[in-house]
Amino acid sequence: MSSWERSRFIPWSRIPEDPAHLSEQKERIFRQLQREADKQQRAKEEQKQKLVASGNEDGTAANSATTTTLQSSTVPFRWGDLFKSAAFGGTIGAITGSVFGFMDSMRLAGQSEVLKNxxxxxxxxxMMEGTTRSATLFGVFFGGFHVVKYGIRVAIDPGEYSEIAMAGGISLxxxxxxxxxxPAMPYATMLILMDSIHLVMRQFESD
Structure with missing residues (x-):
């Protein structure tokens, strides 16, 4: 760029009051303007880099916090755990239901005038039909209760006591x-209470 072209970019505020030495001073004025422009450009670049670095740190921290929160507040879903929950509840429910059914069948058989003869x-x-029917009913009920409880744990993980309360309300x-x-409501409620008592005893043993 020629000295004439560069002098066109000199602002009026920088032109000296004595025009006699303008030709000697315009190079100095232009270099000063160039240094100021370079300084401003570097300041802008440094500010931009700080903003980018700050954004990356905040984003990384936010992602880490989100990941930690999700990992601490939810339980990963596993088909094996779901199957074990259903099998455990179904087995306990069927065994308990068979006992309830057998006792009820004996009582009704003794009270029925038809069956007495x-x-x-x-x-x-x-008695076998009553036992099988009761075992199936309570096996399905308690198995479903444990499946619902596992689903609540995976979805929101509110705590073991809250899981029992919520799953018990849905199942009942x-x-x-x-x-x-x-008519099976009292026995079903007893099963859920037994699950709660088992939880309390397990926590006492761990303490």
Whole structure:
């Protein structure tokens, strides 16, 4: 760039009051302007780099905090754990239900005038049907209760006592929805209380 072209970019405020030495001073004025422009450019670049670095640190910290929060507040879903929960609840429910069913069948058989006069084979068949029906009902109920409890744990992980309360409300509500299953409500509630007692005893042992 020629000295004439460069002098066109000199602001009026920088022009000396004595024009006699303008030709000698314009190079100095231009270099001063160039240094100021370079200084401003470097300051802008440094500010931009600081903003980028700060943004990366904040983003990394936010991502780390989010990941930590998610990892600490949720439980990963595993089909194996779901199957074990269903199998455990179904097995315990079926065993308990078979005991309840057998006791109820014996009581009804002793109270029924028809069964009193029936043969031992008929009485045995009646008691076997009652036991099987009760075992199936409570096996499905308690297995479903543990599946719902596991689903709540994976979804929101509110704590073991809250899991039992929420899953118990859902399971008992589903059982109460069917009028034929309502007589089993006391036994179903007992199963859920047994699960709660097991949790309390396990925590006492760990302490």
């Amino acid at each position: 029936a043969s031992d084979m008929a009485k045995g068949k009646y 509500g589903a059982l109460m929805y069917k009028p034929n299953f309502r």
